[in-house]
Amino acid sequence: MIEKTALDSFDLKIEEGELVGLIGPNGAGKTTLVKLLCGIIQPTSGSCDVLGFTPGMLKNEFRKSFAVVMGQKSQLWWDLPASDTFALNREIYGIPNGEYHTNIDYFSDLFQVGDLLNVPVRNLSLGERMKMELIAALLHNPRVLFLDEPTIGLDAIAQKQIWQFLGQVNREKGVTILLTSHYMDDIRHLCRRTVVINSGQKVYDGPLDRLLDRFQDHRVIHVTFERETDPRLDYPVEWLEKSPYKAVFKISRELAKPVLRQILSMYDVDDVRIEEEDISNVIERIYLSGNGGNNSGQVS
Amino acid sequence: MGKYLETGKVSMKAQITYRFDVGVGSIIPFIRVFLAYALWKVLFAAKTEIGGMSFEMMMTYHLVASFLTRLDQSVNMVWDMAEEIREGRFSKYMVRPISPLGHFLAESLAKTLYILLVTLATVAFLAVVMRRILVPPSSLANLAGACLMGFMGLVFLSLLNYLTALLAFKFNDITGWHIMKNNAVDFLAGALVPLSLLPAWIQDVMRFFPFYYVYYYPASLYLGLKTEQFVTGLIVMAIWIVLLWGLSVIVYHRFRRIYEGVGN
Numbered sequence: 001m002i003e004k005t006a007l008d009s010f011d012l013k014i015e016e017g018e019l020v021g022l023i024g025p026n027g028a029g030k031t032t033l034v035k036l037l038c039g040i041i042q043p044t045s046g047s048c049d050v051l052g053f054t055p056g057m058l059k060n061e062f063r064k065s066f067a068v069v070m071g072q073k074s075q076l077w078w079d080l081p082a083s084d085t086f087a088l089n090r091e092i093y094g095i096p097n098g099e100y101h102t103n104i105d106y107f108s109d110l111f112q113v114g115d116l117l118n119v120p121v122r123n124l125s126l127g128e129r130m131k132m133e134l135i136a137a138l139l140h141n142p143r144v145l146f147l148d149e150p151t152i153g154l155d156a157i158a159q160k161q162i163w164q165f166l167g168q169v170n171r172e173k174g175v176t177i178l179l180t181s182h183y184m185d186d187i188r189h190l191c192r193r194t195v196v197i198n199s200g201q202k203v204y205d206g207p208l209d210r211l212l213d214r215f216q217d218h219r220v221i222h223v224t225f226e227r228e229t230d231p232r233l234d235y236p237v238e239w240l241e242k243s244p245y246k247a248v249f250k251i252s253r254e255l256a257k258p259v260l261r262q263i264l265s266m267y268d269v270d271d272v273r274i275e276e277e278d279i280s281n282v283i284e285r286i287y288l289s290g291n292g293g294n295n296s297g298q299v300s
Numbered sequence: 301m302g303k304y305l306e307t308g309k310v311s312m313k314a315q316i317t318y319r320f321d322v323g324v325g326s327i328i329p330f331i332r333v334f335l336a337y338a339l340w341k342v343l344f345a346a347k348t349e350i351g352g353m354s355f356e357m358m359m360t361y362h363l364v365a366s367f368l369t370r371l372d373q374s375v376n377m378v379w380d381m382a383e384e385i386r387e388g389r390f391s392k393y394m395v396r397p398i399s400p401l402g403h404f405l406a407e408s409l410a411k412t413l414y415i416l417l418v419t420l421a422t423v424a425f426l427a428v429v430m431r432r433i434l435v436p437p438s439s440l441a442n443l444a445g446a447c448l449m450g451f452m453g454l455v456f457l458s459l460l461n462y463l464t465a466l467l468a469f470k471f472n473d474i475t476g477w478h479i480m481k482n483n484a485v486d487f488l489a490g491a492l493v494p495l496s497l498l499p500a501w502i503q504d505v506m507r508f509f510p511f512y513y514v515y516y517y518p519a520s521l522y523l524g525l526k527t528e529q530f531v532t533g534l535i536v537m538a539i540w541i542v543l544l545w546g547l548s549v550i551v552y553h554r555f556r557r558i559y560e561g562v563g564n
Contacts, residue, residue, distance in 0.1 A: 040391045040561045063397040077310060079317040084310050091306035092398050120317075293341045 001125055007032055007043075014178060016143070019170045021208070022180040029200040030180035031070075034067045034148045038068045038177070053144060067137035074121075074129065075136055082132035086139060093140035096206045100139065105133040127158025134162070138169060145169070149180045151186055152247035165190040183278070196286065203286050215282045219256045220275040223247045226268040244248050245270075250275030261286055304402050308410030309556035315414045324371060327417040330426060336362040337433075357523050359433045361494055363426060364519040368450050369491050370419050373411035374461035377404065378478055388561045401462055401548050408458045420462035438524025445517040445530055451556035452537040453514035457485070466548070469555035481551075490516025507532065510540040 007029045014020050022030050035041045036048055039055030048055055053062035059085070076085045089273040090100045101171055109116040121129060130150060134235050137145065147166070151159045167190060169175050181187060187194055187208055194211060196204035204211050220240065223231070241248035256274065263269060277298040315322060324354040337359060353361060381404065384390040391560045393400040427434060437443040444454045464481060467474045486492055488511035495503055502529040521528045 035391070036563050038391075038395050040394050041559070042557060058394060060397040063395060066395075068391075068395050070391070073389050073391065075396075077313050079316055080310065084313060088303070088306050089396075091303040092396055094302075124302050 005200055010046075010200070010202055010206070012195060012202065013177060016176050017170070017174050018193060019166070019177045019191050020179070021184065021187035021194045022178060022197060023184070023187050023194060024180075025182060028197045030182075030197055031148050032200070033197070034068065034070075034104070034146045034178070038066065038146055039063075064140065065142060066146065067140070067142040068146040069130075069133050069137045069148070069150055071147075071152040073128070076121045076129065076132055076135060077121050079120060080137065081120055082124075083117045085121075085132075085136050085296035086117075089136055091141050091238055092233065093218075095140050099141070103139050103141070104135075107138060110168060111135065111161065125158075127154050127161070130158065130162065131152060131165070134165065138173075138175070141173065142175065144176045145193045147177065149181055150179065151181065151183060159185070160189075166190055198286075201231040211286075212276070212282070215286055216253055216277045217285075218252050218277055220248065220250050220251055220277075221256065221260065222271075222273040222275065223263055223267075224272075226270045229267050231267060233259055233262060233264065235262070303398055304406040307398075307406040311407040311410040312414050315411055319418075322418055326415065326422050326506075328370075330363070330366050330370075330422060333359070333426065334364050338418065342528075345420060345530075346474075351387075351494050352525065353494065353496065353523070356402050356433050356435050358494070359430065360435045360523060361519045363423070363430070363434065364446075364522050365491050365515045367419065368453065368515050368518060369486075370452055371412050371415055371450070372457045373415060373544040374404070374454075374458035375482060377408055377411075377512070377523055378461045379466045381462075381465035382478075385559070386472065387467070389558065390392050394556065394559075400544065400552060404462050404465070404522040405455070405458055408461075409454070416474055432502055435523065437522050441486045441523055442527060446521040449513055449521060449530075449533060449537070450518040452520065452534070453489075453510075456510050456537060456541055456544065457514060459541065459548055460485070462548050463551060466551050466555055470525065477507050485511060488512075489514035490519070494519075500554075508536060510537055513537050 010029075010033065012033075021031065022147060024030050032041070035056055036043060037050055037101055039058045042056035044092055051062065053059060053065075055062065057221065068263060077088075089095070090097075095103075104117075106116060111134075113128065113131050113135070116132075121132065124132065130290075134150070150166075151162055152242050154162065163186070166177060166179070171178050177190075179186065179190060192207060193203070194208040195202060196211065224246050225231075225244075229247075230244075231242075231247050233249075235251065235258065237247050237249040237251045237259065239247070260272065260274075263272075340350075340355060340358050341552060344358070348354065352460065352514060370398065381390070390400075393403060437446075462479075464474065464478055471477075488509070490512075495512060498506075503512075507529065513536065517526065517529070517533055521530065558561070
């Protein structure tokens with residue numbers, strides 16, 4: 001049997017009402033952390049406290065105070081409409097009738113899924129199913145919501161709707177949200193605070209902008225031209241693709257602005273797209289850099 | 301309690317979506333009755349009574365036993381639960397304020413209730429077709445006793461199957477064990493042949509174990525046999541149900557600690 005330490009020396013404190021993004025590459029330990037906080041698994045050493053409860057004990061009061069949505073694991077009954085799962089959750093969580101109906105109206109309005117509540121889950125699209133999962137999770141007004149890869153496999157429109165929904169739930173209902181993702185966009189659109197995890201260790205805790213400012217060291221720029229062009233630049237770039245109507249190159253972050261200025265002034269540009277460095281590269285660099293410190297906004 | 305009633309209600313609704321399959325499935329166990337007819341017809345050619353039963357009683361016994369076999373839905377739920385454990389989907393029972401055992405029992409008994417409604421039609425049909433070789437219930441009191449014992453037998457089987465499913469926390473594949481256990485239960489509970497065919501001393505020993513009361517005893521009671529064992533049977537079954545209930549709770553709390561919730 002191979003034993004692996006999924007989380008190691010992980011110290012994290014989240015205040016009530018925060019919306020925190022947990023980001024890291026596959027296998028970093030994000031899901032393990034969520035399972036630990038929900039009480040699905042228990043730490044082999046150290047302690048874990050959520051709303052004053054020890055999650056592993058799975059006390060009913062604790063289970064009534066949080067909800068978890070795992071992108072690839074559904075709580076909906078596949079052959080029945082989502083409304084049946086909602087009705088079941090009303091009984092499971094003992095939601096008073098008035099509160100139940102108010103919440104159904106609120107969430108179905110927010111997601112605009114009122115006409116889908118009585119459609120069998122198997123007939124819904126992936127995005128619609130995720131919306132129903134979120135509604136099922138939030139019906140009992142949990143104080144904490146854990147989300148593990150909630151946008152996995154969703155198209156851009158559904159992804160955006162989920163962001164708006166979660167943002168609103170966090171602001172209006174004061175639900176504390178811990179969101180894991182390996183999509184940079186999820187974190188960027190939602191979270192003021194980002195925790196980066198790699199190989200089971202916290203490597204950064206603070207605002208995402210500061211993380212990117214400090215560790216993204218290059219940009220990939222895609223330029224398409226209106227006519228055949230052979231661009232020549234005064235700056236050191238690494239050409240990734242060069243064809244008569246298109247050029248793709250990599251350049252250090254500080255030179256991106258002057259290069260773009262030069263391209264726009266010298267050539268007939270049809271479109272420009274700036275690609276940020278992949279988060280896994282950034283994380284790898286942070287990890288390898290081995291900077292010290294445990295404070296907020298610091299790399300540990 | 302409301303949450304388990306709702307679980308049962310939702311589970312029954314889900315069953316309705318599979319009504320064609322349930323309808324067809326309700327016929328399968330009764331094929332055994334026709335096989336039994338062919339077999340016992342030959343054996344009764346030379347005798348008027350075997351194991352304390354006439355040919356008509358024997359056929360009735362097989363019909364009642366097949367009916368009860370069909371009602372046990374927990375045996376199929378083991379596959380679902382084991383898969384949920386193996387694929388990490390079992391977490392949904394852990395994070396919500398619901399007992400996995402309560403959920404399993406509610407779902408299993410709701411499916412039984414649905415199957416009961418569907419299968420009654422098949423039983424009624426067979427009873428009409430085979431009326432010349434079947435006997436009616438010996439008395440209403442015995443029929444009620446058989447129903448109560450049959451219900452306790454289903455609860456016992458549900459607990460046994462829940463415990464079987466819990467083994468999936470520890471072992472990757474429980475198929476072999478589950479199949480072996482099903483065959484053993486079928487034999488020990490009298491689903492294949494009446495236990496009255498076994499030597500008397502074995503029957504005496506079996507009366508202290510629950511399997512005796514799962515299929516064999518309700519069918520016997522229906523026929524008006526062994527009525528004096530009713531109270532003992534209730535006590536034995538109640539003790540075994542409490543024991544298995546306690547064991548299920550203990551095993552779950554022990555095994556959930558080794559659950560990692562990994563899978564697709």
